[in-house]
Amino acid sequence: MSQKLLLTSKEVHIILHRLACQLIENHLDFSNTVLIGLQPRGKYLAERIKQILESDYNISNIQLGFLDITFFRDDFRRGEKPLEANKTQIDFLVEDKKVVFIDDVLYTGRSINAALTAIQSFGRPSEVELLTLIDRRFSRHLPIQPDYRGRQVDAINNEKVIVKWQENDGEDAVYLVTK
Amino acid sequence: MKELSVNHLIGIKYITKQDIDLIFETADHFKEVINRPIKKVPSLRDVTIANIFFENSTRTKLSFELAQKRLSADVISFSAAQSSVKKGETLIDTVNNILSMKVDMVVMRHSSPGAAHFLSKNINASVVNAGDGAHEHPTQALLDSFTIREKLGDVGGKKIVIVGDILHSRVALSNIFALQMQGAEVKVCGPKTLIPIYIESLGVKVEPNLRKALEWADVANMLRVQNERLDVSYFPTTREYTQQYGVTKELLDSLNKEIVIMHPGPINRGVEITSDVADSQQSVILEQVENGVAVRMAVIYLLASKIKN
Numbered sequence: 001m002s003q004k005l006l007l008t009s010k011e012v013h014i015i016l017h018r019l020a021c022q023l024i025e026n027h028l029d030f031s032n033t034v035l036i037g038l039q040p041r042g043k044y045l046a047e048r049i050k051q052i053l054e055s056d057y058n059i060s061n062i063q064l065g066f067l068d069i070t071f072f073r074d075d076f077r078r079g080e081k082p083l084e085a086n087k088t089q090i091d092f093l094v095e096d097k098k099v100v101f102i103d104d105v106l107y108t109g110r111s112i113n114a115a116l117t118a119i120q121s122f123g124r125p126s127e128v129e130l131l132t133l134i135d136r137r138f139s140r141h142l143p144i145q146p147d148y149r150g151r152q153v154d155a156i157n158n159e160k161v162i163v164k165w166q167e168n169d170g171e172d173a174v175y176l177v178t179k
Numbered sequence: 180m181k182e183l184s185v186n187h188l189i190g191i192k193y194i195t196k197q198d199i200d201l202i203f204e205t206a207d208h209f210k211e212v213i214n215r216p217i218k219k220v221p222s223l224r225d226v227t228i229a230n231i232f233f234e235n236s237t238r239t240k241l242s243f244e245l246a247q248k249r250l251s252a253d254v255i256s257f258s259a260a261q262s263s264v265k266k267g268e269t270l271i272d273t274v275n276n277i278l279s280m281k282v283d284m285v286v287m288r289h290s291s292p293g294a295a296h297f298l299s300k301n302i303n304a305s306v307v308n309a310g311d312g313a314h315e316h317p318t319q320a321l322l323d324s325f326t327i328r329e330k331l332g333d334v335g336g337k338k339i340v341i342v343g344d345i346l347h348s349r350v351a352l353s354n355i356f357a358l359q360m361q362g363a364e365v366k367v368c369g370p371k372t373l374i375p376i377y378i379e380s381l382g383v384k385v386e387p388n389l390r391k392a393l394e395w396a397d398v399a400n401m402l403r404v405q406n407e408r409l410d411v412s413y414f415p416t417t418r419e420y421t422q423q424y425g426v427t428k429e430l431l432d433s434l435n436k437e438i439v440i441m442h443p444g445p446i447n448r449g450v451e452i453t454s455d456v457a458d459s460q461q462s463v464i465l466e467q468v469e470n471g472v473a474v475r476m477a478v479i480y481l482l483a484s485k486i487k488n
Contacts, residue, residue: 071212071220071250077484084181085208093216121217 008172015150020052022148030062033098039068039086042103044165065090072114095123104163106132109144134161183481187226187299187306190315191356218226222254224481228284233259239309243286245433246475283486305482313347322474333402335362340392343402344373350443367448369393372413377432389424401451428455
């Protein structure tokens with residue numbers, strides 16, 4: 001197993017600020033926008049983006065929730081391992097709101113597909129956008145593309161992109177791991 | 180990634196503490212799901228479940244059906260009263276006929292102890308016991324423990340008294356197994372005629388005095404007087420039973436602490452508990468019903484994930 005560094009801590013930092021600015025361009029004061037981090041790994045990215053928006057751009061009252069899509073996945077009973085759920089924490093309705101899904105890596109698009117179904121349990125959003133730190137090109141199973149993209153990566157199927165976060169893994173970095 | 184150690188839920192005595200923990204963690208997620216504006220998830224959309232009830236039931240049957248529907252399973256329900264069982268068909272024939280319609284899981288209630296175990300050995304589908312005679316009623320015990328865990332934080336170390344007809348009660352037996360497995364202390368209280376003679380061999384103490392039992396306990400699980408199973412007279416009159424083993428508001432208020440009151444339903448108001456106790460702050464009877472759906476969703480979800488295509 002070998003691993004290659006794709007993004008350093010500094011690069012992650014720059015990209016997060018750019019993504020935050022791009023969000024502001026489209027959502028201004030976020031009064032009608034909610035951020036939804038997809039469990040388990042999108043949570044960290046969503047928290048970071050919210051923190052940057054608040055501390056560096058003085059936007060307050062940003063609504064942030066976390067959505068677990070385990071029970072909405074289309075591969076239940078198809079995989080080798082059982083699926084383990086995470087906590088969903090959405091304390092608001094998304095009815096008529098602009099929803100931004102936030103996840104670390106966009107790969108086949110199946111998680112986003114499940115998230116689009118799952119979010120309907122919390123109301124009918126006026127629109128849904130997707131923000132991902134890493135977009136794995138040429139690997140989609142579904143017609144799903146990000147609206148905000150940190151870095152595009154070409155990776156083949158036996159490679160895995162791993163995003164590490166300071167608060168959970170001890171460093172901010174993105175690696176390409178070959179099995 | 181964790182999974183259950185069993186392919187069927189026949190009784191609490193066949194599962195482990197780890198299984199109970201996994202069921203509760205999963206039920207926590209489902210409890211959040213059933214409190215959403217849209218209370219349904221699509222997990223089991225390719226699973227078909229048959230609910231076969233050879234004995235009457237309202238609550239358990241509704242709870243199972245709702246749990247299955249909230250998981251998007253296809254559900255067929257069947258009551259023995261309207262079935263060919265009355266025409267003399269055997270249990271295995273009835274069930275195999277249902278299974279030939281491509282059913283993945285069977286939830287069964289039957290009046291014979293061991294019926295679910297027997298079925299699980301003889302058919303090719305996952306079996307959930309929804310009560311077999313006076314043997315076990317595992318999902319009821321799980322939802323009772325889940326409710327205690329929610330109310331008191333943990334089941335381990337707590338003192339639980341089960342009051343009433345222990346002899347005919349599958350709820351009592353499953354609860355004893357579940358509570359002890361999680362490290363709780365269990366006593367039973369009731370007329371001597373309704374306490375099984377072997378009960379102490381399960382590590383359960385008998386406390387004949389209701390007041391003493393309640394003073395000792397953190398939780399009192401009040402069982403129903405099962406008039407339909409009382410083939411001979413086990414106590415002189417219902418009135419005498421109520422006087423000795425009925426919980427009243429006055430009795431609860433005279434204790435020097437607040438205990439949690441549970442009841443698996445249906446309540447005989449004014450027999451085992453009075454109306455003001457059933458509707459009081461201390462009672463978690465309606466929470467038990469709500470948790471029943473979440474716990475059954477967890478059991479069905481976890482068992483279904485072990486069925487391979």
